[in-house]
Amino acid sequence: MANKKILTIGFSLADDQIESCDFDSDISLLDWDIILFKPEIHDYLIRHESTFEGRPCLSDDQSFKLKAQSEHWRREIKAAIEHGKLVLVFLTELTPLSIATGKREYSGTGKNQKVTRIVTGYDNYQSIPLGLKPITSKGKEIKASEKNFECISSYWHEFSSLSSYKVIIEGEQAPCLLTKHGDKTVGTIYRSKNSNGALLCLPDIDFYPESFFVGEEDEANEGDWTIEAIQFSSRMIKSIISIEKSLRSAAELTPEPDWARDIKYKLDQEQIASQKLLKIERNLELIQAEKEAVIDEVKDLGRLRNLLYEKGKPLEFAILDALKIIGFEVSQFDNGESEFDAVFESKEGRLIGEAEGKDNKAINIEKLRQLAMNIHEDLEREEVSKPAKPVLFGNPYRLQPVNERPEPFTTKCISAATTSSTALVFTPDLFLIAKHLKDKRDARFAANCRKAILTSVGKVNFPALPKEIPLETGQPKSDNT
Incomplete structure (x- = not known):
């Protein structure tokens, strides 16, 4: 349908030309022009092993996986924006939980030894490379901000009735949508200073209402997309492409010509910063190699x-x-x-x-x-x-x-x-x-x-496992307790 390559993460649209992937995918975003992202981590919540302060608490293994996956999306989203892509985040519900830090505290000795696993707070918005500071708050009364609204005006005209906010944003971001009362930010936009890319955060939409799927009355096609879902997807894609064009025309950057990259035009501080960057890249390569070795070890042991x-x-x-x-x-x-x-x-x-x-x-x-x-x-x-x-x-x-x-x-x-x-x-x-x-x-x-x-x-009846001296496992606690 569109010349633009579009990817959805965390949900799907009823269009065969729009590819999709799960939150746990390791896909690169540089292959796409427009990325639609929902930071939902329900699969991790299902696998939680305990609770702490009323929040789900993940095992060491699941904690590592969630943190690594969130860091993956932070890197990929940031890289996509810096390479001129549009990333649109639908602000889904805030999902607070506790993850392991890898640290443990020991007290007592022998049979009285107590092991306390140290955990820290985390949430699904850690996957977004902005200091959004989301706070849970729900509603549908939304108005346009005085600035930054123009680029999404056609989208909002089409989908405002289907949108609802699940969080308000406390971070220092440029708002494009506000609560009707109180002027709390529920939609933001970040434009790259070095490219035509942008990160747009908008109120959530239910992409899977019952009317989008063929019901059990049509057994042969049960679960397939309905005409309503296909029409919705078509409208959504047109609106998103319209946003992308609007943002690009408003901030079109001229690619730097080769001659302007000559060293005689470089600032002294720019060269010093470039050298620092090279050192950091070398350190990152060493850390990444060490990380991959440990990941391989974990996989081998888990086999x-x-x-x-x-x-x-x-x-x-x-x-x-x-x-x-x-x-x-x-x-x-x-x-x-x-x-x-x-x-x-x-x-x-x-x-x-x-x-x-x-x-x-x-x-x-x-x-x-x-x-x-x-x-x-x-x-x-x-x-x-x-x-x-x-x-x-x-x-x-x-x-x-x-x-x-x-x-x-x-x-x-x-x-x-x-x-x-x-x-x-x-x-x-x-x-x-x-x-x-x-x-x-x-x-x-x-x-x-x-x-x-x-x-x-x-x-075969194997011999009984030798009895071990029991260790009392203390309740998880946060880093600051």
């Missing part, structure tokens, strides 16, 4: 959780990681004729394993046939003198919480495993064992776990 919900190769690799932690020497075997998911051995014995993950079913006998063939093919190799112990690793009902899953192996599977002396390992059980041994080295417990796999026929 063990694939034992809880994965299938296929991701499950196989997690099994290999767990077996290494338990003390086995592990590998996968593929000579072009035979392929085994896992070959693992220790001083206690040698084993061959197959892995199976099921979405909504228990583990049946299908993989046992493949496992029996693998044992025979392995024994045919010249360097193998006796059959390996067969082990079937199963992750059934993998998308359900572990404590809500039915029996992992069918009765027929258990019966066949008994006949073939096969050990059946429920991979969430393996996860608990591997997690304990990864967190705390315990050679004796690891040996008992290896023995449990080697000697079991049917479902």
